Amino acid sequence: MKPVDFSYLNAMNLEQAENALAGQSCSIVSGNQSLGPMMNLRLARPGVLLDVSRVEELRRAEETDTEVRFGAAVTHAEIEDGTVPDPTGGWMRAAASNIAHRAVRNRGTIGGSLCHADPAADWVTVLPALSAQISIAGPDGVRKVDAIDFVVGPYATVLAPGEIVVSVAVPKPSAAARWGYWKFVRQVGEFSKASAAILDDPDTGRSRVIVGALGRQPLLIDKPDDVIAGRIDGKAALSHALPDMPACAVRMHAVAIDRAIEQMAGSPE
Amino acid sequence: MAGDTGTKERSNSGVGARQIRRExxxxxxxxxRFVADIKMSGMQELAFLRSPLAHARIKSITVPDALRDTVYLAADLTGVIGIRADSGLPGFRSSVQPILADTKVRHVGELIAACLSDTRAGAEDIAEEIQTEFDELPAVWDMTAAQSPDAPLIHENWDKNAFLETQTEVDFDGATADAAVVVNKTFRTARQCMAPIEGRGLVAVWDRTLEVLTLHSATQMPHIVRTGLAECLGLDHGQVRVISPDVGGGFGYKGILLAEEVCACYLAIKLDRPIRWIEDRREHLTAGANCREHFYDITGYAAADGTLLAVDCNALVDSGAYSSYPFSACLEAAQVTSILPGPYKMRGYRCSATSVTTNKPPILPFRGVARTGVCFAIELLLDAIARELSIAPEEIRARNLVTPQEMPFTNITNKYFDSGDYPEALRRAIEAIDLPSIRSEQKSQTGRERIGVGLSIFCEQGAHGTSVYHGWGIPMVPGxxxxxxxxxxxxxxxxxxxxxxxxxxxxxxxxxxxxxxxxxxxxxxxxxxxxxxxxxxxxxxxxxxxxxxxxxxxxxxxxxxxxxxxxxxxxxxxxxxxxxxxxxxxxxxxxxxxxxxxxxxxxxxxxxxxxxxxxxxxxxxxxxxKTVQDTGTFSYACHAVKVSVDLDLGHVKLLDYVIAEDAGTMINPMIVDGQVLGGAVQGIGTALFEEMPFSETGQPMASTLADYHLPVAADIPDIRIIHMETPSPLSYFGQKGIGESGAIGPPAAIANAVNDALSSLGAEVAQVPMTPERILAALDQAEKGDKA
Missing domain, CATH: 3.30.365.10 (Aldehyde oxidase/xanthine dehydrogenase, molybdopterin binding domain)
Structure with missing residues (x-):
């Protein structure tokens, strides 16, 4: 199938992008790895496509003492390859290297993946676990949203019409922090059936257990320290958080939590 | 081997040479240069309005006046007849597949209207503007339910939803008398799409000077398509030329005369303009012909030492809504009855097989045809019998395989095995996979991951000719x-x-x-x-x-x-x-x-x-x-696979894979390797990933490759191939057909390996693909059984 007719706008800087957004309803696109196929299937029919893949401000990554701020149009491949700094000393590079296939990673972007908000997408799970913060530009200026609050349902975010994600700031974990990210995919490149991302960082108080691929927004598990220490098992934590979850799904996601913890225990300090 | 060239030294590019592929x-x-690379001036792109429903009467089709010149309906195809592929076997119920449906639709994706524009997108825009009204009928979506007396009839003038029922019985009565064990199992294989990298596609062009229609089509059989087209369009053969340019994989999917071809050719003649239609992946998955969906209710009778006494089977093949040209809807099911015994000897045999009609696209013979299904059934049955008798899988096979001393061998269904050493293939595969070390490794496993080993042995009849195909009575008999x-x-x-x-x-x-x-x-x-x-x-x-x-x-x-x-x-x-x-x-x-x-x-x-x-x-x-006799060459192989099964996730990993195969004299061993490997990868897809599920309303549920999972490079272990080379006495150089072989063995071998891994837990899978959900369900069921 081929897409229905659409207009194409190409922004070279943030001002052009914001002006375009102010003037009309646009679908923002960069790598076009999710919207493109949906357009080809005629499931998505945007009247105007605003391409931000060349917007200079969105293509940068800036490192400070405390964080790295990724422009929304930084690609998965740039993170995987270390072309941009990794605030986590390799955890983000590892996560990026397992997103879909290299061809997708060459084009797909961190901001695009978040905005598409596929419940099974990697960044949608990983970034909340790292306590990332998302900067959103809109008609009323820039606002910041914690990654855990950004996705509000399957393919749904807090973005209002006319808003655009500008950057994603990921704080640097402490030297003692440990990390585990595990996802269940049968095949390389497919969306996961279950995933869990865990940061154990007592020095900063940012320890988190996030469960993904639930068909909804990522789940922030209560009492992460107890889960990480094994005082609460994954099944119990999931059943407590989502009492209506089917038993088979609980089992699979509990395995994801267990294996993310195992992986964490095994990772070098 | 006929003749001798008198060449003193073996040429490095003749028979047996590892010549690099010239193409x-x-x-x-x-x-x-593939069909989609062909461009012609004035060419129109064709897109189809397809049925959104599996089973319905068409009440009305309304085309907006402004678009009337760009849309063609059934009534516009003057003098065109539908596609009919009858079998001469007694009792065959004949279907006619309309080129464009106007009274009734029988599967999702069936063609209703042809829409033309300068671009494909434009043609799709037109298709969206056509209004259709239907009276929806209950869909026949499951082949076992299709047999129920109150199932709605897909072809109203038939007495039941079946193209054909065939039976074979040889010395069955009395053969079961000495049985020490009787094992009954039901097995299922999923409906699949063949998924060549290049889908179907065509460019049809009419030469008004010569009055010749030229169809460029991605087809495996240009001459047969020419014959079928001439019939449907009422043209002389001399007025039809079919060109099949570079084609990106066939596997059986391109062995059919398409309604799309007939329609496009008619329009090319009528409008005197080149017409192009390129199948997209969604059309391939949701509307194109499918394959492989079998059901077996099979019983094995064996003596205490594992000697197979008799096999009794009732098989169903989901053949979809129409009989496809030229292979017909019944080739696959009729083949089941004749090839189910595989390479094994038995005293008695009884098998019935039904080509069931359902509200799904027609089926085509996919690489391996019915063999992949029958190999799955007989090989899983053998393992089940072996478990029952506490004998090893390799032992029950060795006991029942045809031996080299018996060659040439005529089996219980009158198949003529031309040559080969099947027990040796088994021995080499076991040796290469190192069965003893896997058995000892299994003794010490305690964790949540279990390893298993599985075997399958099969033969592949290739290049069978006139007498065999004349027997099926289909529109095409090779001479x-x-x-x-x-x-x-x-x-x-x-x-x-x-x-x-x-x-x-x-x-x-x-x-x-x-x-x-x-x-x-x-x-x-x-x-x-x-x-x-x-x-x-x-x-x-x-x-x-x-x-x-x-x-x-x-x-x-x-x-x-x-x-x-x-x-x-x-x-x-x-x-x-x-x-x-x-x-x-x-x-x-x-x-x-x-x-x-x-x-x-x-x-x-x-x-x-x-x-x-x-x-x-x-x-x-x-x-x-022609070959010395036209009963076909019999290549064969033993597949041996080592797997691990994750008991928490139901995930199967292939750890090692060995294929010991015999293609007779190899013309080019590298090409034999390529055929075997490519086939094996498709067989791994059948075993673990590929499934086109249908909803109860007959909707195909995997409409993109994100849902229809094909095997990818990372899923495939380093497959080791061991060649044996027993010449066929029937062919020119002793060569045997090997093209489909690889795709036959994997589902059976991998399922046997998974069942071996799960055997200590009492769990068993009986259906492919072996998804995590199915494996976990088998483990749950075993656990419940323990508690009961």
């Missing part, structure tokens, strides 16, 4: 396979064959065969295929037949041509024909020689030098070839 230079550099060998004035050789090469490497192997017979350097040999105007009639590429049939035809034509070359050369060398040998591009008699190029020049350009009484047919020979 790859073009294909790997992106210089192939003599012809080839033309023509020497060009510069001493080059042109081979023309009616089969088509789309991955088989025939541009290489047929040239190797010609080189073997004539000694002409392979660089000067050109293989012409895929155009009905240039090539002799052929049923095409299917049934693992090309290397045997087209290979035999090329060898025979080359021999005839060689005789004529030797005649002229003998005259030029002042020697007797019989004393002339062809080698290294020259004709040699004793110490004297003349180049084949000079012989060619003499015939074409210097006829004054020819002898009196020279053969006036010149240096071009068309010959027909």
């Amino acid at each position: 790859d230079d073009r294909l790997l550099r992106g210089k192939g 003599f396979e012809q080839a033309t060998a023509r020497l060009t004035p510069d001493g080059g050789l042109e081979l023309r064959v009616g089969v088509h090469s789309h991955g088989q490497g025939l541009e290489t192997t047929l040239a190797q065969i010609a080189h073997e017979r004539l000694g002409i350097t392979i660089e000067k040999i050109k293989v012409v295929h895929g155009d009905t105007a240039y090539t002799p009639y052929s049923t095409g590429t299917w049934g693992s037949r090309c290397i045997v049939m087209a290979g035999g035809a090329v060898a025979t034509a080359c021999d005839a041509l060689g005789q004529r070359i030797r005649n002229i050369a003998g005259h030029l060398l002042q020697s007797e024909n019989d004393d002339v040998a062809l080698e290294d591009g020259v004709a040699r008699a004793g110490t004297a020689s003349v180049s084949i190029e000079e012989v060619a020049k003499t015939w074409y350009l210097k006829p004054q030098l020819l002898p009196d009484g020279v053969d006036p047919r010149g240096l071009e020979a068309t010959e027909g070839y």
Whole structure:
């Protein structure tokens, strides 16, 4: 199938992008790895496509003492390859290297993946676990949203019409922090059936257990320290958080939590 | 082996050579020319309005007035008849597949309207504007439910939802009397899409001067499509030319006359404009023909030592809504009854098989045809019997396999096994996978991951001919396979064959065969295929037949041509024909020689030098070839696989994979490897990933490749192939058809390995693909059974 007719706008800087957004309803696109196929299937029919893949401000990554701020149009491949700094000393590079296939990673972007908000997408799970913060530009200026609050349902975010994600700031974990990210995919490149991302960082108080691929927004598990220490098992934590979850799904996601913890225990300090 | 070229040393590009595939230079550099690469001025793009419902009466189709000139409905196709592929087997119920449906639709994706525009997107826009009203009928979505007396009838004038029921019974009564065990199982294989990299596609163009329709189509059988098109369109054969250019994989999916082809050709003639239709992946998945969906209720009777006494089976094949041309809806199910025994001996046998009609797209024979299903059924049954008797899987197989001493062997369903050593293939596969070490590894496992090993053995009948296909009574029966060998004035050789090469490497192997017979350097040999105007009639590429049939035809034509070359050369060398040998591009008699190029020049350009009484047919020979008898060559293999199963996730990993196979004389061992590996990967897809599920309303549920999971490189272990080489007494060089073999064994071997891994837990899978959900369900069921 081929897409229905659409207009194409190409922004070279943030001002052009914001002006375009102010003037009309646009679908923002960069790598076009999710919207493109949906357009080809005629499931998505945007009247105007605003391409931000060349917007200079969105293509940068800036490192400070405390964080790295990724422009929304930084690609998965740039993170995987270390072309941009990794605030986590390799955890983000590892996560990026397992997103879909290299061809997708060459084009797909961190901001695009978040905005598409596929419940099974990697960044949608990983970034909340790292306590990332998302900067959103809109008609009323820039606002910041914690990654855990950004996705509000399957393919749904807090973005209002006319808003655009500008950057994603990921704080640097402490030297003692440990990390585990595990996802269940049968095949390389497919969306996961279950995933869990865990940061154990007592020095900063940012320890988190996030469960993904639930068909909804990522789940922030209560009492992460107890889960990480094994005082609460994954099944119990999931059943407590989502009492209506089917038993088979609980089992699979509990395995994801267990294996993310195992992986964490095994990772070098 | 017929004849001898007199070559002193083994040529490095003749039969048996590991010759690099000549077509790859073009294909790997992106210089192939596929249907979608063809552009013509004034060409219109065609898109179809397809049925959104599986089973419905059409109440109305409304085309907006403004679009009326761009939309064609059934009533517009004057004089066009639907596609009909009947079997001559008694009791066959005949279906007619409309080119465009106007009264009733019988599967999702069935064609309703043809829409034309300058672009595909424009044609799709038009299709969206057409309004349709339906009376929806209950869909027949499951082949077991289709048999129920209150199931709605898909073809109203039939008495039931079945194209055909076939039965075979041989010495069954009494054979079961001594049985120490009786094991009954039900098995299922999923409905699959064949998913070649290139889908279907066509460009149809009418030449009003010559009054010839040319159809460029991605097809495995251009001549058969030509015959079918001429019938449906009411044209003379001479008015139809079919060209199959480079084709990106067939696997059976391109062995069909499509309604899309008939429709596009009609429009090309009517409008006198080139018409192009390129199937997209969504059409392939949701509307194109499917394959593989089998159900078995099978019972094995065995003696205490594992000797197989009898097999009793009731099989169903979900054949979809229509009988597809030319293979018909019943080939697959009818084949089940005749090939279920596989390479095993038994005293008694009974099998019935039904080609069930459902509200799904028609089925086509996919690589391996029914063999993948029957291998799954018989091999899982054998393992179940072995478990029941506490004997090893390799032991029960060794006990029942046909032996080399019994060759040639006629089995219980009258299949003629031409040659081979099946127990040796089993032995080599077991040795290579190192079965004893896996068994000892299994004893010490305690964690949540279990390893298992599984075996499957099967034979592949290839290149079977007239008597076999005449028996099915389908519209197409292969006879003599012809080839033309023509020497060009510069001493080059042109081979023309009616089969088509789309991955088989025939541009290489047929040239190797010609080189073997004539000694002409392979660089000067050109293989012409895929155009009905240039090539002799052929049923095409299917049934693992090309290397045997087209290979035999090329060898025979080359021999005839060689005789004529030797005649002229003998005259030029002042020697007797019989004393002339062809080698290294020259004709040699004793110490004297003349180049084949000079012989060619003499015939074409210097006829004054020819002898009196020279053969006036010149240096071009068309010959027909059949095997010694047409019962087919039997290649065979043993697959052995080691897996691990994650008990928490139901995830299966392939740790090691061995294939011990026998393709008879190998024309090119690298191409044999390629065929076996490619097939095995597709078989792994059948085993673990591929499934087109249908909803209860008959909707196909996997409409993109994100839902229809194909095997990818990372899923495939390093498959090790062990060659055996037992020549067939039936074929020209002893070669056997091997093209489908790889796809037959994996589901059975992998399922047996998974069941081996799960056996200590009492769990068993009986259905492919073995998804995590199915494996976890089997584990749950075993756990519940324990508690009960």
